[in-house]
Amino acid sequence: MKQKKKWLSRLAICLGVLSLLGAAGSGMANIANADEQKISGNPVSDNTSVRSITIWKYEINSSTELGERGDGINTDPGKAPDLGGKKLMKDVNFEIIKIEAIGNASLIDPLKQVEGKDWEVNTSFAAIKGKTDKDGKLTFNVGTGKAADGIYLVREIKDSTSGDYTYTDENGETKKINKPMDPFFVHLPQTKRDDTGKLIYDVHVYPKNIITDTKLDKTIEGGKGYSIKAGNDFQWEATTKLPDGLYNKIDKEMTITNWLDPEDGLHKDLVIDPSRLPFELFANYFKVKDSLDERLLLKDVEVYVLDEKQENPIKLTNGTEYEVTLGGTKVIDPNKVEDLTEGSKKEVEVSLTDVGMKKVTLEKNPYLQVVYKVTTNKDFNGTISNKYDVNYLLPGQDPVTETSEESPEYYDGGFDIEKTDEGSKVLKGAEFHIATSKENADLKTYLASDGKSYKLNEDGSTTPELPKDVYFVTATSDEHGKAEFNGLALNWFTDTDGDGKQDPSNPAEKTWDKDKIEKKYWVVETKAPSGYELIKDPKEVTVTLGSADDTNIELTIVNKKKTDLPFTGGTGTMLIIIIAIGAITIGTAAIAIDKKRRAV
Missing domain, CATH: 2.60.40.10 (Immunoglobulins)
Known part of the structure; x- marks a missing residue:
């Protein structure tokens, strides 16, 4: 009897444990990956979970790498997501604020819904600022329980020290970001996109920055200085590492936002649907501008592309792969880009055509070199320095203007x-x-x-x-x-x-x-x-x-003055001359007398 009770007791304990495990299992079924990302199967938000937004920040090189819109899911829970070889971005500054819709406004895109008209700031929530860590990660915990539920605006902000949008590269150098990522709205908790009966309490997002990594280098005869006898020819070189995105062949559907339509000059969404595939997408423009010193005489301009080692130059064709203007006037082959006028600056602009942008991209020539052939007046004295500018607009980005850092000198x-x-x-x-x-x-x-x-x-x-x-x-x-x-x-x-x-x-x-x-x-x-x-x-x-x-x-x-040397001839010479003259005179007279006597 005692053994039977003991067995029943053990059975009860086991059943109790199984019941607890079943209850726990039932609870776990409502929360997937509880240790990594909280996704609840209960469509009603709880009052105990932390609401948060986790940012994974990394760089891309063109708008065509934006990919599909995110769904809030962490693709690799607990670890840095698979970036497909993309670089993480450290020390990018973000801010999160809580907002409320005005009236019946639907808050989908901060670029379309306007503050003061469609939404306003919830002043009961203090804005939170932060920056990404070495893994490109930043988590904003906005609160616990239902009081934290609502809509939040996430936006990239400027560095408080430099006043620019910045990040820290792999070498520890602070670099500027040309265009910050577009701001976006996030619901907390957020409805799961592929299973609308579930809620995500920790939303993961993957905002991207387009980093062009353009480099400008001005040289003179390949160095940072030069000197020859004035009046002889020499050259300046403007060598630019080209940004990615000058040309892309797109073979899938996508939308490029903030695209500047060259036809009407308006910014709009460029929708690339299946009917337009494959689609060739070009930068709006890429220009190299130089203002040559008025003491220089310009003899010609040539344009080359170089390989990764800045070697093996290939000369481009004016009028086909690039266009050039001098003082605002287009110069077409076979004419030289020439201005031999002293005392006036030479404003030269070289602009890649679509043909040129496609060529440098497909042939993998990442460097563009503009060569300015010049001379000076033969009596020039002094120093001449020179920098140059690059201007370009890639699809979906803001215009970029960069100036070469170093100024070589002649x-x-x-x-x-x-x-x-x-x-x-x-x-x-x-x-x-x-x-x-x-x-x-x-x-x-x-x-x-x-x-x-x-x-x-x-x-x-x-x-x-x-x-x-x-x-x-x-x-x-x-x-x-x-x-x-x-x-x-x-x-x-x-x-x-x-x-x-x-x-x-x-x-x-x-x-x-x-x-x-x-x-x-x-x-x-x-x-x-x-x-x-x-x-x-x-x-x-x-x-x-x-x-x-x-x-x-x-x-x-x-x-020193010349010295007086002695006379080399003296009076004897003069006497000989006088005697000679006398002899000639006497001889002439004797001949005349003799002729007269013979005649008589």
């Missing part, structure tokens, strides 16, 4: 000579050549207008022969004893490998401070003023960016 310098005698009297008519080294000066190897040096031979010929239209750089003292050399090349960086070109990535070859930029030259007097001796030896002079200033004399050259 340098030339000159110097002044004062020519006097020993008594400080200024001398006119002294002629000078210039050499780039003492050795060249000693060997009569002088600087020419093309920036190269040529040997001047005894017979006046040159070795090697001067090219056509090239001449020696010379100066002649005027009535004030003044002579000057201008437009001379300067040294502006340390050429560690001796190749004559700056490597901007090598810290050892960085550009010098301006007060260190200089170059030594040697002056040779090749013709002395009348009545004076040549100076015989080359004179060294240091040319800087400021030495061309006429207020200072960098080199004073003093000539």
Whole structure:
């Protein structure tokens, strides 16, 4: 009997446990994934659950990557969602406020329903702000129980320090966001989209930012500085890493919001339905703008695309793959983009056509390079710097304007000579050549207008022969004893490998401070003023960016007067001349007398 009671007791305990488990199981059936995301099978909201919105923030490169609208479900509960290789975005700022509909307004899209007309802020709820963590995640807990039920507005906000929409990239650098994500409404709890009898208490959303990752780099002859003899050709390069989204071939239905219709200039939704597939979607525009210094003479503009390593340039065709305007006037091949007018800026705009945008996308040429071929006046002295702008509008985004950060510079310098005698009297008519080294000066190897040096031979010929239209750089003292050399090349960086070109990535070859930029030259007097001796030896002079200033004399050259040498002939010579003349006279008279006598 005791054993039977004991058995019944154990059975009762087991049944009790099973009953409890069944009750628990019944409760769990109403809440799926209770530890990760609370989804209740009870259509009536409870008064005990926390209401929250979890944001997973990541970047995309174009509007075509937006995908379908979310349903509030965490695709990978308890972990960062599967982003398909997309990058998470850290330190993106958000704000959440509670709102109420005005009248019978249906709150679906904050871009369409307007504050003050369709909805108003529920002032009983204090706005909450936060930023995404290293996993791109941010959770807003808005409260517990029915008091927290309602509609919330989630929006991206500016960083309080910088005043911009920002995020922190994988290198820890703060980057600007071109266009913040569109704000959106969230019901808490939210009805499950595919099973409308259930409620989601922790709604997961996946707002995206389109990050273009455009990079601008202005160089001059491939470096961050340059210097040659003024009057010779050189070039500036504007190299831009192109944004994604210039061209897309769309093969599925989608809607691009905030699209600027180029036909009427209005923003609207671009609905791409099955009847329009496949659909080619282009950026509204991509433009490179440059305002070249008025001291530059523009000789032409060329456009290239480069590969990932910024190599293997492919020249684009003007009028087909890009269009160019100079001062607002379109320039079409075969005409050069040329303006040789001094004293006026050269406003150049290069704009990719649809053909060009498609080409750079399909051929995977991510860099666009605009090359400006220029020169200066042959006597230019000073510094010229230059930046450029990029303007573009991708589908569904706001217009972007970016300016290159670094401004490469071009340098030339000159110097002044004062020519006097020993008594400080200024001398006119002294002629000078210039050499780039003492050795060249000693060997009569002088600087020419093309920036190269040529040997001047005894017979006046040159070795090697001067090219056509090239001449020696010379100066002649005027009535004030003044002579000057201008437009001379300067040294502006340390050429560690001796190749004559700056490597901007090598810290050892960085550009010098301006007060260190200089170059030594040697002056040779090749013709002395009348009545004076040549100076015989080359004179060294240091040319800087400021030495061309006429207020200072960098080199004073003093000539000595010619000495008086003894007469080389004396009076004996004169006597011989007189005797000779007398003899001629007498001889002539004798002949005349003899002729007369014979005649008699």
